[in-house]
Structures are given as C-alpha cells and as structure tokens.
Amino acid sequence: MSTEADAGRTIGSVLVAGRGEIARRVFRTCRELGVATVAVHSDADADAPHAREADAAVSLPGDAPADTYLRGDLIVAAALAAGADAVHPGYGFLSENAGFARAVLEAGLVWIGPPPEAIEAMASKTRAKELMDRAGVPLLAPVRPGEAREEDLPLLVKAAAGGGGRGMRIVRELAALEDEVRAASAEAAAAFGDGEVFTEPYVERGRHVEVQVLADGHGTVWALGTRDCSLQRRHQKVIEEAPAPHLTGEQRAGLHGAAERAARAVGYRGAGTVEFLLAPDGRAYFLEMNTRLQVEHPVTECVYGLDLVALQLRIAEGAPLPAAQPPEPQGHAVEARLYAEDPARQWRPQTGRVHRLEVPGGPGVRLDAGVAGGDEVTVHYDPMLAKVIAWAPTRAEAVRKLAHALERAHIHGPATNRDLLVRSLRHPDFASGRLDTGFYDRHLTHLCQEPPDGERRLRAAAFAAALADAEARRTAARTVSGRLGGWRNLPSGPQTKCYRAEPGGAELEVRYRPARGGPPLAEDLSGVRALRVAADRVELEVDGVRHRFDVAAYPDGPDGPGGGEERARVFVDSPLGAYAFTVLPRFPDPRDRTEPGSLLARMPGTVVRLADRLAAGDAVTAGQPLLWLEAMKMEHRVTAPADGVLRELRVTAGQRVEVGAVLAVVASEEQGRTGGAEPPASPATDEGAGA
Template identity: 40%
Template sequence: MTNISISKLLIANRGEIACRIIRTAQRMGIECVAVYSDADKNAQHVKLADEAWYIGPSPAQESYLRSDKILQVAKQSGANAVHPGYGFLSENAEFAATCQQNNIIFVGPPVGAIEAMGSKSEAKRIMHEAEVPLVSGYHGDEQSESLLQAEADKIGYPLLIKATAGGGGKGMRVVESSAEFIDALNSCKREAKSSFGDDKVLIEKYLTKPRHVEIQVFADSLGNAVHLFERDCSVQRRHQKVIEEAPAPGLTEETREQMGQVAIKAAKAIGYQGAGTVEFLYDEDGSFYFMEMNTRLQVEHPVTEMITGLDLVEWQIVVANGNPLPKQQAQLSINGHAFEARIYAEDPNNDFLPATGLISYMGTPSTNQHVRVDSGIISGDQVSVYYDPMIAKLIVWDTDRNAALARLRGALADFHVAGLTTNIEFLHQLASNDSFIGADLDTHFLDKHGEELILGQQPADDAILAAASLKVMLDQSGNQQQLHSVDPFSPWSDKSGWRLNEDNYHQIDLVYGSGHYEITAHFRDDGFLFEINNQEIFTKGYISDNKLFLELDGHKSTVSFAQEKNHLVLFRNASSWSFEVKDSSQVDLGQETSANLTAPMPGTVIQVLVADGDSVEEGQALIVMEAMKMEHTIKAHKDTTIKEVLFNVGDLVDEGAELISFEEE
C-alpha cells in the first residue's frame, strides 16, 4: 500500500454512509470532519467524527446541498479532501470542480465524467458511440409536451419516463397508455424539479420482465480499470431497491464477463476514475442494455465488499491519491453470496408511507463474518422528515445463496425497532417467499407478489398476550423489590400477591390496536396462572437484558421486548406487537375516527386538486404531498362534498393534521 496523501477528510454527507466512510478513513489514520444540520446536531456521524461543523437549517437545500458552506468548512477545518458519499452533492460536477479549484481532493471521478453521466440522455449518446447496447427511446433536448407525447406514441407502451438528472427511483414513472402520458409526465417533472432542480426527462421502452443487474467498476488515474462483478437489484418498489444481492443468481460466467467488459468499456469511454456502477437491464433472453452509470459509491456496495473481501471506500481513497488500483482483474474473484436489506421507517400496511419520529429502542443482530449492520441510528435517535427514512442496511454473507438467505431471515428476526413502524416484517416475508427463494426475479417482482408479503397487523394470540402479561407481572414484582420495608418480615414487604381469605390475583389491562384485553393474573408459587380469552395458561419465566425467557404450560420460548413507560413492544420471528398497559377506565373503545381528511405522514403540499364546495367521488385525487422526496396522492374515502381546504401549496404539514373538511351528511 502506498503512502496516503489525504490527511484530513471532510465527509459531505450524513447518516449511515457518513459513519461508514468515517470508520474506514480513521482506520487508515485519516482525521475526519463531519458536517451537520439542525436536525442532525446529535446524530451518530457527528459523534463518530474527530470534529463536526454546523452548516445550517434542517432542509437539505439549506445545509447538505450548500456546496459553499461545505467548502468553507473544509477550508476552516484544514481538510484537504472531501468525500461526498452518495446522494446530495455526490454527482454534482460543479461542486467537484470547485473542490479542485480550491486544491481540495474530491474523492470521486473527474468532473468530465460526472458531467457526461449526469445527464441520462447525454450518457445514452456517449454509450451509443461506444457501441454499448441501449434500449430504444427518446433522449433529446426538445422537451415540449407535444413532442414528448409523439415520441412516446412512436416508441410504444408500456414505457418509462425518467428524469435525466435523476437517481434513487425519483422522477420516474411507468406509463401504460397514451391517455396516461401527460399526467405522468407532469408528475415526473415536478418530482424531478423538487429533487434535482432539473425537470428534463427521457423516454424509454419498458421491458416487461427485465432484471436490474449492475456492474461495480473501479478505475485509477493511470489507465487501469477493473470490474468487481455484478449485483442483482431487481426487487424494487417505486424504482427504489429493496433487497440487493451479489452475485446475480443464474448468470453464466460468459454473460458475467461480457457485462463486466462492457462496463469497463463504458467507464473508459468517459475517462472514469474511482468507484462507479454501470447499470443494465438484463432481459429473459440473456440480452442486456445500458441503463445509466452512477458516478459514486452505491448504497448497495457492501454486498460487493462481502463477496470480494475488499473495502471499496479504502479503494476510493487510494485512487483519489493518484495511486494504482490495489488489484488487477486476474486477482479478483467471487467468494460466496451476499444480500443487503434496506430497513426503513415506513408502513407497508399503508402504501409504505414513511414514518418519522423517535426510535425509542433499536436492537440489532450480533455482527460477525456473516452479519454486518451499517447504520447511523441508535436507540433514542430521531428519523427526520427532512431526509430519507432509512434506519439501517442489514448485510449477510454465506458460502452459497440458500445459506445466505437463511442468514438474512435469521438476522431480520433479530432486528428490533420500537417507536416507529418499519418494513422489517415485510422484508422477512420477502426473504421467505418461494419465488424469491427460487430466484424467479425481475423488476416487477413486488407488483406480482406484493399482496403475499404484506400480512397486516399481526393478531395478538394467547401466547403473546401471556408473554405481555408475564412481563407486566415480573416488572411489578421487581418494582416492589426496590421498595424495601424497614421490616423485611412485614406483610407489607410480601411480593406474592397474598390476600387475607382471598385468592391472590391481579388485573392486567392491555390495549393492542383496536383490541382491549382484560387479563386476570393469579399468583402461584413459581409463576402465574393467567385467565386469557376464557382460557387458563400457566406461565413462568424471567427477564435478562431485553429478552423474556418464558414457559407457557410446559412450552419454553424466548421473546424480545422494548419498553418505554406504559408502552410495551414484543418481538418474535420478525413480527412485533405494541401494547399499551393501562387501566380499563382509561380506554375509550367507542371513539370514532373523524371522517375528515388528515395527513398520513408529515410533508409538504405540492398540489391542491379541489376547492371549497366541490363535489368529489370516492377515489378521486384531492391533494398531492411530498414526503421523503417522494410524491403521495391523497384521495377521497367516499362520495362527498368539500367544505374547506385547509392547506395551500408549499405548506409544511404535520402527520395527522386535518387537510380537508367535508360537509356533514
């Protein structure tokens, strides 16, 4: 390994990727500088870095996207290099150029390469000249509605509208017919403008059963370039990847080598340096087509690290210092299989709407050579409305795909989050799905199997109710033990529930969802006899850390838990049950929900489609909100009349805020 010239590195990012970069850089002896907004003042990347600098208010446009502020911090802190991570300024050619003008090393590709690939239409032109295979489409500069409609009709349906400056699934729409095109185009342009500041789009033929296979490439400034094999990212929701794996199942060595060489050709066509990803659509017949090139580190890069044994951030730093690639192509090989699951604060039972707020508890699986967790969040941290709601990336490895998939299911079952709704159970269902296990993959996988994967709220069966009741009783016993009497032999110090001339019992009231459970606990010498749903269940057990070890009528098991005040969450096999422990007098079972329209998540109103006094039909679009950089259309729940629209375009709305009131019937 050659000497490292980067001595102090500013990470122009946040969250898990900032933490991930800091750990590698510090291991290499490099000082790390973090930047943070108001929302991130107590974030983990701030605590992990050697020093951290404030760069502005919470909205990314006022902080993490302010290249002037970040460069000012680089100068003030003495950082001689900037790593942009992914997202934010990572593919901003102007930012990279300004770094170079200020003699600050940009840990990324040359400005020209970013510019070439920053426009998807320009990228297609360059790849066409380099004889890289392309899907048919329109990539021109003319953007009038009439021309785009005509080009779309010429290409045929279904087709894909894609923001030319886009990424991460934002600014993309699948259009099934000519009649839908204009509405989809306008929505796509709005989202692209909001996310990237550029509403230019391209149009492509939409393949009906493609796989999304991407090649990790690396190039240095000396003309060397290699590929680090492929990742399959076919399982996507709204064009955002859900689970990624490496290598791609079923890919022949011949196809792998062909794709790898085409990816290297694509990188060399633009004078590439550093880490990049060339993304392909891989069709059923074995043909593949260039889709785009991401000139940055990808979210899913850990699966490549797991099968190659390499640290890609370390490679980025080596290349940024002008050194040759640490290995040549012949020295690279695939070892085993890896998966990455993206754990999000979102509600699969409510169209995956993002959730924000406090993570009251986060317990992760034990990490080792088989299991890795990349996260910028711990218990007590907040998921903010201002940024992506990713909580963590769970990465697993084993010797083959089936073994790695078993590891993934086990690790998901051991990943526990309380305080916010997550997609963990959904991911576990996905990893348990027969078609996924059989590697029957394409980018429409979730469209075909989505309903099988969403189970709704798990019922609270008798065993779970008994476990919750045991936890309540053990807590009460523990609390009593802390209230030491002056006389330890006094009857007031007794913790057995003994009552004079009566059976010793206790009443437990649990609320779960819309259900209210009144459970009677009878004290026994070595446990409790619970009356649950007209059944008697004898239960005993003990608590260690965040685990409840229990025995139900002779059946022993373990349930994990998290608790904050009177809220108890139990975890078992990737499912969770959130109970409120309260007096029955506090439970209002007859309260009806308001018929008025409320915000399902915090966000910004970007379109109001109705006015006071309008008559609307069930399913009619009323308001469009933007949250976590994605658009969400809110529709009428029934035929009714608008009484008053309570928010305007541009207003920031809290979750649960009333958006529209309706006339009373």
C-alpha cells in the same frame, strides 16, 4: 478525482459531505487507515452518530437539505475551516454534482470522486445514452411522447436528472401519457431543479443488474462482478445481492465489457456503477451510470474481499490499482435495507425515537447503521435506518443467514420493514432466484399478511407484555408500600390490560387472573400458560412448546417522547415474531377526538400541490387524489377514503404541516343521504409516486 497536480499527495484528513450510514462507513475506513475525519451536520443532526464519531464536526445551520447538505459553498468552507485535505461525497445530496466537485478542487482540496467532466457526462440520462450509444453500449430506443402508439405501450417516463425514482412514471394507456409526462416533469423540477424527462419502452418483468467498476488514473479499469437489485419499492432498491444469480458466462462477460467501455468513454476514475435492465429474453440495456459509491457496495466488498472506500482514497492520492485484474470473487452476499416505514400502508415513512437497534452478529454478518439507540428518525431525511449484509459460500446459505439475523434483531422504535424483508428472503421466488422489478407489485399483499397463526402469536406476545408489566409494578411496590404486607383472604379478580398493536392499530384486551403460588393465568388464551415471569423476560408454554419473550417498555407514544406512562410503548421479541404495542388508557381523553371525516397528516411535511379544479362542495370518489404531501424524500398522495363530498380543504400549496394537522374533510355519500353520524377521522393515505 484529484487532478494531476495531486498525484502522490497524501490525504491526512477527510470531510464527508453527507450524513448517516455512509458518513459512518467512510469514517470507519479512515480510522483503519489512520486518516482524521470531519463531519458536517444540520441542526437536526447535531447529535447524530456521524457527528459524534468524527474527529471534528462543523455545523450547517438549518434542517432542510437545501439549507445544509446541498450547500456546496458551506461544505467547502467547513473543510477548509477544519483543516481537511480531501472531501468524500458519500452518496445522495451533492455526490453527483459536477459543480460541487469543481468547487472542491478549486479550493485546493482532493476530490475523492470521478473527474467533474465524467460526472457531467453522465448527469443527464438523455445525454449519457447518446454517449453510450457511440461507445457501443446496448440501449433501449427512446420514444417521443408525441409519436407514441398503442404498440409502444407500456412506456416509462423518467427524469433526465437525479434518481431514486423521482420523476418516474409507468404509462399503460396513451390517454394518460400527456398528464404523466407533465406530472413527472413537475416532480423532477422540484426534486432536482431540472424538469427534463424522456420516455422509453417499459420492460415487463425486467431485472435490474449492475456492474461495480473501479478505475485508476493509470489506465486500469476493474469490473467487479454483477449485483442484482431487482427487488424495489417505488423504484428504490430494497434487497441487493452479488453476484447476480442465474446469469450465463456470456451474459456476465457482456455486462463486464459494456461497463468497462462505459467507464473508459468518459475517462472515469474512482468507484462507480453501470446499471442495466436485463430483459426476460436475456438482452441487457444500459440504464444509467452512478458516478459515486452505491448504497449496495458492501455485497461487492464481501464477495471480493476488498474495501472500496480504501481504494477510493488510494486512487485519489494518485496511486494505481494494486493489480491489472481484480481478485477472484468468493461466495455470495445479500444485503437488506432496513427502513422506518410501513409497507402495508403504501410504504408510509415513520418517524420517532430509535430506542434499540441490535442485530445478532457472527461470522459473515455485517451491520452498516446510520442510527443507534436513542437517536431520532426525523422527517427531514431518508428513513433508512441500516443495511444488514450476510456473506456465505453459497447463495442459499447467505439468504438463510440474513433472514435469521433480521428475525432475531431487536428493533425498538418506529415501525420498520423488517418482517417484509424476512418474508421476502424466504419467498419461493426469491429463494429460487426468480427475480424481477415487479416482485412487490405481485407479492406485497401476501408478504404483508400475518401467518395463519398470527392472531394467536400476537395475543401471546400481548399476554407476555401484560405479565412483564405486572411484575415490574410488583417489584416497584415491594420497594415501598409492598414491604407492609398485602395478604388477603379472597381470590384476586381478573386483571385487564389494553393495547394497540403497531403498526395496524388493532386493539387488544388482555385478561388474566393472578394465581396463588404460581404465574398468572390467561383467561382468553387456551393452551398458553406462564412458566416464568420477570419484568424484562417471560417464558410461556404455547401449545406444549416453551418460548421465551423478551419485553422492553419505553415511556413514549407513537408521536414521540413525553407521552407519559399511559402512552408507553412495549416491544416483545421472541422466536414467534417481534411485536410492538402502545398501552391504551382505561379512559380515553375526549380531547383526542378529531372532527369526523378529517384526513390527518401522519407526519410533518410540505403540501407540494393540490388536485386541479377541486373545491369545497365538489363530489369526490374513493381513491381520488386530493393533494400531495412531500415528506422524508417521498411524495405521498392523499386520497378520498370513500365516495362523498369534499366539505373542506384546509391547506394550500407550499404550506408546511405538522403531525395530526387536518388536511381535508370528506363527508361520505351515505352520510350525505342519511344525515347520520359521520365516521371517525381517517389518516392521510399514502399512495404516491416514489422517492
């Protein structure tokens, strides 16, 4: 936070040292307060929403975070060049870097964050635990890897620095501990420049519960209730809510007290979060303190009726909190993180253009988005598109409202986790508040499955897409040659349209026959008939019930824009579900074929390491790791698709690869015995440790 010399200093212009959703979030409050805004952006983000919306923007040449958003010297220089008074760190990147905070203060700027000393005290999880132990905050006792015994299992290996699941491993067998510690250390060193890791007991079915704190420079500390963030994938949060359900008054008071002691122990100022692991027996243990604003802060804002960013600025200007105690909480709020990813395929991140992102609003629904229609999701940054938040007087109402908003959203672009979010919110365990960090370990397979009538819904959506496409073509024809007439005395033959459903890759053939005096009829969908057909909307009667299908087509393929008409992507939205299709050409291009047995990179990235002692000609088993590819802040493990022989390894550690690059070639065991034809090329398998 600002120094004593800054007390009473009025902030007139703020630079946000970040990008995407959090930059836009801070700018929104600044505009409401009459504060000017400055953005920084990489080359990849030159036309990103946060760069477009700011009053001024400064370029950070390059694309990689290490060259741009992690360059504190460039960001400070940008603030000075743009005439900013203060720097807001956002979250991620340099938001918890004490050296950056000091550089901002030394440049004569106001730092809208905690004192550098507080950041430093909490930067290392091992040192933070020692400090919290002295402050009387409950902890899990660490276990030295060399002294671990069978009765200590399972264990959790964690990076001392950083967060987001990097450098984290669950160990269930003592024999694997040494290798997992080494792997976690290597990942932590690559991600944070610090390879220190520690080991502690892993609590099965624990809950991730945290407390939002806010402290001024006048001795007041607010504990703004609890949040439950137990639904996580790869140790990253997916759904968060406030207050945490099913806590006793004693538990809440204990968590609030421990969070306040943690904040006072480091002389904290500003907004921060103290995170706890709540064991099944009800005991809470300190995990870490995030010395910044959290991604999930909107649920606290909704429940307490506060603007945490406005309060951050107020405290940075030297003002006290408005009262000795925070306001009373009201109602319940739930937030879902919308990611460009495919949960059914090990949460594989997706890239491409976002054509449309619209979430129905209304009272109690909030959208904090990092992208807008026309923006690109690139490989350089986290794939989170937006956060959708719902508030209501009760938890059940808030959950229902959020699920409905997500279900009715129009999200056209890369594959997302939207369906998973809706199904998670409606799962009986979530609905009843039975939450823990193993939720997706137990339920992911079921949550990724289509409903029992999923195939019928999919085919109805594809039929609607085909009808809309035919109507669009007829409309276009009527503007030119259609005016010349086209009457014929013969019945029309069946029309065929081929699609590939995305994600998943299931290929569908839609056959329908134009009918005189009415909409076309489907030849392979009993109980489904068209009522009205337009180029952007089709009404179908499905088993006697009328449904509206909104249809939108965009001339780009799954690998990016420019694929041409035959590679168009079509999005169909209806109460029966949202579906995306790629139009398949009638005659496949032989140039699209890849060498059989190839493992392909599904996204641009960097090969961070290869499997030890593995070379061409070696036998491999199904699921055996061959190499690790880092992309979009995640590490993806590429594995052998079947038992066989590694014919070729085409990449080296540190090599940058593009979409579709051949990483390795594996011949299956069966092919080796028979000498027969090899299977088609397989995509790289993402099974890696989290980001």
